[in-house]
Ligand SMILES: Nc1ncnc2c1ncn2[C@@H]1O[C@H](COP(=O)(O)OP(=O)(O)OP(=O)(O)O)[C@@H](O)[C@H]1O
């Protein structure tokens with residue numbers, strides 16, 4: 350088997366008495382979308398934070414791109430190719446859509462200690478940013494102020510910014526949260542088209558999207574993985590139905 | 601319509617502003633009014649400091665409450681060198697800029713580890729530290745300061761000594777500084793500063809730690825304010841700890857906010873408006889701040905975006 354793109358080994362995280370991540374291990378392999386599902390407060394966002402570096406793990410290790418990144422700060426991990434989208438949209442609202450993505454391209458180009466050449470007309474940034482906006486079907490909003498986008502469009506921009514860094518792995522925290530059916534369909538198609546080149550760890554509540562996209566699914570309950578398997582296995586797992594999917598169906 | 605307001609605010613206003621300022625010496629000569637020339641020279645010197653503060657505040661969101669320290673550092677560099685009989689500007693000005701840059705590097709490296717109110721407090725603390733250090737320099741007048749017997753010398757020219765040519769020197773520095781900082785604001789470096797202001801988390805997530813960029817901007821602004829200080833020592837032919845007082849830092853902040861944050865030329869407008877109003881109102885009453893305070897609040901409340909913000913429209917759709 351090929352080496353995993355991302356490997357988590359026995360991660361732990363507690364906030365005071367609340368154990369949010371419990372001895373958690375999982376892998377994401379090249380070409381794979383590994384979905385993590387679980388009820389509210391299960392610890393999914395915390396887990397993404399531990400991988401991205403925003404949240405310091407109490408113990409355990411994160412291996413990415415063949416190296417131990419557990420001690421690295423967020424920006425260093427991102428430079429190594431760890432891209433992410435946020436559950437709570439984190440775009441740059443005063444910038445245009447193009448500028449948002451161009452800054453991502455710029456970050457990938459190395460340091461930004463360039464003081465004189467105007468960035469706004471820098472084609473080496475803009476042409477790639479435009480290509481990415483094309484990929485995610487947001488070209489028609491290129492010049493809009495990002496803060497003026499609809500919620501769904503902002504979710505797409507999140508993804509576009511993450512893609513600008515040519516990530517080797519994407520961490521997606523509920524990319525479909527609050528998007529309309531049309532927008533969800535677009536995101537599913539875009540992610541499908543990308544997964545061959547970019548493995549993803551996908552946290553998502555929209556079960557239709559998860560079952561369409563995921564190669565494997567892990568179910569997270571109270572910070573621990575109760576089951577991992579293919580979508581079919583997970584659908585038919587009694588423990589899972591009880592712990593999670595059951596709740597969802599009665600809701 | 602938004603297009604014209606945008607054009608007016610960001611092109612016509614600055615061009616008009618500099619054109620008017622360029623005519624001041626001619627006006628002073630015509631009306632035989634030396635006071636106006638000296639007065640506007642003082643405004644322009646402080647405008648240089650204000651523009652540098654707007655660079656870190658309006659563009660980089662660093663609310664420094666110690667910016668006057670750099671004015672003082674630059675002024676004392678000129679004053680202390682003059683006291684040792686070194687009058688050459690080509691020595692004292694680079695020294696002023698360098699010392700200010702160093703002070704900014706050391707204090708910025710510490711201050712920028714904090715954000716928000718803590719950053720305001722710690723820059724204020726460093727400013728006060730510089731202030732009290734200056735008051736303890738008994739060899740250089742302590743509290744009372746230091747009178748310069750003459751202005752700096754630039755080889756054998758009258759660049760500093762002649763009031764009109766000194767005015768144009770200050771004017772030229774202000775123009776150059778404004779253009780330079782505008783260029784930087786539009787560069788990749790400037791884009792990082794503006795981005796970090798909007799979402800720090802996003803910047804980290806794309807692989808940029810804003811700290812080093814903020815520090816570099818802080819040092820650039822400190823050096824420019826130090827240059828303004830060196831000019832100020834020449835303008836008033838006097839150097840004192842009062843240059844570094846927190847009140848002075850506050851005044852520069854007010855100029856920047858009054859003019860409208862982030863445009864750079866707005867800070868010049870703010871300096872002109874603030875110091876002119878101070879001049880006029882203080883002629884009526886020594887309690888001019890009682891009038892000025894509410895006026896300032898009105899501008900900030902109703903002209904969201906300061907004086908420049910009074911020109912409506914122009915936001916991108
Ligand atoms: N900084 C923090 N301090 C204290 N408790 C926290 C902190 N962050 C998260 N928690 C708690 O940890 C638990 C897991 O939170 P987390 O946001 O990771 O859940 P989640 O699975 O992403 O939930 P959701 O589906 O609602 O997004 C919650 O009980 C939350 O209240």
Ligand SMILES: [Mg+2]
Nearest residue numbers: 393394395436
């Ligand atoms: Mg979450």
